[in-house]
Amino acid sequence: MSFLQPILLIGLPLALLPVIIHLINQRRHRTVKWAAMMFLLDAKKLSKGIDRLRQFLILAMRVLAVAALLFAASRPLSGGFMAGAGGKADTILILLDRSASMEEQNLETGESKRSAALSKISELLEKTSSRSEVILIDSATLMPTAVSDLKSLLALPQAAPTATGTNIPALFQAGIDFLATNKSGRTDLWLASDMRSADWKSASGNWQSIRADLSANETVRLFLLSYEQRSEKNLAISVDKVNRKRSPTGYEVVMDLAIKRTGSSDAPSGDASEPQTIPVEITINGTRTVESITVTGEEFLRLGYTVKLGAGDERGWGRIDIPADNNLSDNTAYFVYDEPPVRKTIIVSDDTTTANAIETAAATTVDPSINYDASTLSPGDSAQIPWDETALLIWQSAIPAEDSAEATLLRQHLENGRTLILLPPPDSDEGNHAFFGIQWDDWFDRSSSPASASWWRTESGLLENTQNGTPLPVDKLRFFRHRKFAGDVQPLLKLNDETVIFAKALTETKGSLYLWGTLPRTDYSTLATEGVSFFVMTHRALAEGANAVSKARMLQADSSAPVSQMKKIDSGESEAALIMPGLIPGAFESGGESDTQRLVALNRPISEDSSEILDESAVETLLEGVEFRRINDEVGSGSSLAAEVWKAFLVAMALALLVEAVLSLPPRPEATSLTKPI
């Protein structure tokens, strides 16, 4: 509990005044010479039980009354978030989840989770910590911002809504870094989050150091302001894999369209399993059309949803809107389209057998509207790699040293969103340098007893099931020789003995880094002969990298989204968009001639549509050893984090005095006189 006038709590010992007066009275007794001791002894013996309790209660009520008066005068605040008197922090550090899911709002009040959190925190701080330094770190930028005026907290661009996702471990780390670099003194760390599992990233390796840092810092108190209630009725729309294709009449845009329905128990149709018809508004280059889509179940997914374009619409942008609901931030999906780029694959290898197999697979046309190209360079000619055009780079050579120019170029390739696959050089122990912490290990020969896959990742990655849910024929693959690798990876395929053959490195880059532990050669595996899986893996890796090469790119809203020099074309620019354009959804275009002009569509991460909540026990596990207080709030609850509760203390005082008065009532007078002479 915190107090607006904590100085008055210094007088709390005055609550013992009744006890002291009682003791003084005991000492100030008069002395009487007494004859009838026998009656006194009897009375004392009889009054030991209830009368003593009564006396104790009277004293306790008096103490309570004085204490309640002092507490009331100190103007207590409900909530108990501050640690009593003297609990004011020097610094208040607000870690704000600005993800798209925080825009879920109460339809009656129009207040979102983000604005509710900010309002309540600022209200609390105005009451309790008006002299503290307030710092805001938002999840979108992870940059600390000093808040000079708490009233304007909600109006800060750093607190505005975004279409970004949130990385809670990174947000914590930003807070910890701030504490480490600033003399923040006693700090209250407030984290406002909607507790989405996707944001909390339980599997992140950063949690251990976060726990260690927070538990070691005794000057920090952590408060977790949780808004975990899910909206009662919400629809979220998203688009993916947008391709412009030629059609007999001109052009068409083909995309995967998904509408997710959550909490539909009170939907107009009444049941989540019942169909719900939604008017979907499609805007292409400013021209609107409306189409009704019927959603059945929790998710509507239309693969290859096609929108016809005019003959002159070679390139452009579009948006798809669904009617407003609890969360406005997931009602619009943006897309851009342009002439698809050549999907170029470069193989750096001296192993012609491997290179030919990959080259053949990568150059094979999958989509007739797209050009495919693959070529091989020897490791010595790596300087000739056309980095700007290459979507997929397959590196079957020694891993370059960390500080070498080659390593820098490879890292840049990944940073630009392209794909890199590392293959082990055959029959060689070279390349034992680490790259993003990944290192080749020993070769392993299984030619005498070929191994097969015991597990592979089917929900995502290169080996995920096809769009209709059919698994790839990975089980038919046999592995004769493979090279192990060490490092922080996400396995994609494992053998019986848990050996990982294919994996994705856990890097923070935009592009993906894959590791293949075997080669598409008959003496190493049946990847080439059982070619389906190999072909799909190659083209999925290529498609990932191709998005970064395209002149029309679909990106997730992020502070590093390359739109700062671009113009927003879908609507007018808001103030927040002017400051940090990469954080809000929309369609952007760069200046210049049309052949060099680039288009970018920013959307929220698809993980923001997941309504899975991290339960309390999981949070406690993640923050094990860290002392924190969790406050579960709801949007539109009307409750305050800190309400003045002095009236309750006055009532308590009145009750205490009333009880004291009742207990102190003198006994009824005796009906007959004992002193009548006989």
Next chain:
Amino acid sequence: MLGNIAGRHRSPVKGSSLEFAQYRKYVPGDDTRRLDWRTWGRTDRYYLKEFEADTNLRLCFIVDTSGSMNYGEKAKTRLDYARSLAGTLAYIAANQGDAVGLMNTSTNTAMKEIPAKRGPVHLKVLLDQIGIMTADGESELVSTLHTAAEKIPQRALIVIVSDLLFDPEPLREAFQHLRFRKHDVTLFHLLDREEIEFEFDGPTRFLDLEGGASILADPTLIQRRYREAVTSYLGKIDEIVNQSALDYHRVMLDEPYDQVLARFLLGRNPKTARSAR
């Protein structure tokens, strides 16, 4: 009263006082000098005219001299009140020619036990003894009553003056012992109104006048229990004195002792007993 000399007290036997008692038929052997000739003249029958025989009184005071008798303001203590009662009664009795004696409950040998005798010299000795009596220690009243029952040879009026502030149960046997010896027993039970009402304001330390441990108490908290104890005690006393057929007088120390004596003396006279009670 059964005395061995003539006095002012009614004797159980008929005697030669001036107060007519009854007529009785003459039987052979009666003293013919006591024949009532006037009655013979009227009825022609022989009757004897009998008169009440007056006898003297043996009055023995037993005064409780335990420490609790020191209760009260200076010169107005319970012992002072007992002195006044006993002294006055002794004076009245001696002037009537009655024998007066004194016993106290003190273990102090300096305190003399005075057997019942008559005469002004003896009265002076007795009054002197009453005057120098001091109260101290615990009460030995019960044992003193038993001793008195054994020591006093003839029937006597035994006047007990005490506060009886001890467990009253043993008194039952002591009183019955006295009654068994045909003694006429009067009990002046001296109590102070403060001891009964127990009305004090604040915390008070009570020092035991009989030398026991002191008690610190808040009278407001224990008053009800105290009064319950007093009520129980007085009820028990009433029951014991009724059972023992004593002449019991509960006396408050703020009552003038002359009123108490008047009530007692009038109660002793059969003609005035009803109005006195």
